Amino acid sequence: MRKNIIAGNWKMNTTLQEGLALAKGLNEALKDKTPKCDVIVGTPFTHLACVADAIDTGKIGIAAQNCADHEKGAYTGEVSAAMVASTGAKYVILGHSERRQYYGETAEILKTKVNLALANGLTPIFCIGEVLEEREAGKHFDVVDEQIKGSLFDLSAEDFSKIVIAYEPVWAIGTGKTATADQAQEIHAHIRQTIAGKYEQTIADNCSILYGGSMNAGNAKELVAKPDVDGGLIGGASLSVENFLPIIEAF
Ligand code: PGA
Numbered sequence: 235m236r237k238n239i240i241a242g243n244w245k246m247n248t249t250l251q252e253g254l255a256l257a258k259g260l261n262e263a264l265k266d267k268t269p270k271c272d273v274i275v276g277t278p279f280t281h282l283a284c285v286a287d288a289i290d291t292g293k294i295g296i297a298a299q300n301c302a303d304h305e306k307g308a309y310t311g312e313v314s315a316a317m318v319a320s321t322g323a324k325y326v327i328l329g330h331s332e333r334r335q336y337y338g339e340t341a342e343i344l345k346t347k348v349n350l351a352l353a354n355g356l357t358p359i360f361c362i363g364e365v366l367e368e369r370e371a372g373k374h375f376d377v378v379d380e381q382i383k384g385s386l387f388d389l390s391a392e393d394f395s396k397i398v399i400a401y402e403p404v405w406a407i408g409t410g411k412t413a414t415a416d417q418a419q420e421i422h423a424h425i426r427q428t429i430a431g432k433y434e435q436t437i438a439d440n441c442s443i444l445y446g447g448s449m450n451a452g453n454a455k456e457l458v459a460k461p462d463v464d465g466g467l468i469g470g471a472s473l474s475v476e477n478f479l480p481i482i483e484a485f
Pocket residue numbers: 243402406407408409410446447448449467468469470471
């Protein structure tokens with residue numbers, strides 16, 4: 235059956251020293267605990283290797299927040315999937331709405347990144363989600379379907395089964411305005427149905443679909459109690475152990 239996952243997305247926050255302290259703090263807090271979900275921290279590129287050295291990676295997985303859309307070579311400033319994998323990171327967040335919006339990442343670019351991530355043994359945490367006008371126009375189901383089809387549906391069933399999906403309504407990210415648990419359940423069930431329509435029902439049933447967007451200690455329990463909500467991708471509330479731990483313990 236599918237895994238429950240709580241993943242932190244630190245975004246462009248923390249210096250190396252602050253990030254290390256945060257990762258070590260989380261490691262310490264989980265030392266004597268057995269979480270009922272997989273725990274992941276998504277750190278800036280600069281922190282990946284040091285964080286991998288400092289924590290029990292058997293207990294806390296590490297994610298990059300992006301990777302390049304080329305394998306290697308003359309792409310100044312880029313970080314390849316192979317480089318990410320060589321740090322000890324096992325996951326890569328791809329298609330975050332901030333990357334789509336501010337850095338022009340298209341479905342085609344993301345398709346390439348997903349393929350490179352998989353080729354290098356990384357698990358993509360693939361983000362999808364609609365903006366407010368699309369939700370208000372009732373287009374959110376179509377938007378997420380297009381995002382999935384545009385970047386993921388050329389994958390073989392075997393490769394698709396390695397993908398984690400994060401549904402993140404853009405209007406809920408960093409706004410303090412969460413989707414209700416019922417709204418999340420409704421669209422997560424829809425996403426699973428879309429996957430089942432393309433691949434087999436078992437592949438859809440085994441796919442972890444996370445919710446993201448202002449998830450916190452106060453609303454996590456209600457969200458993850460929904461049958462199709464398999465965890466969360468957490469931004470702001472992942473930046474302190476105090477706020478992140480109760481979300482992990484929501485399961
Ligand atoms: P947030 O961010 O929890 O701060 O809303 C979630 C995300 O962007 O992944």
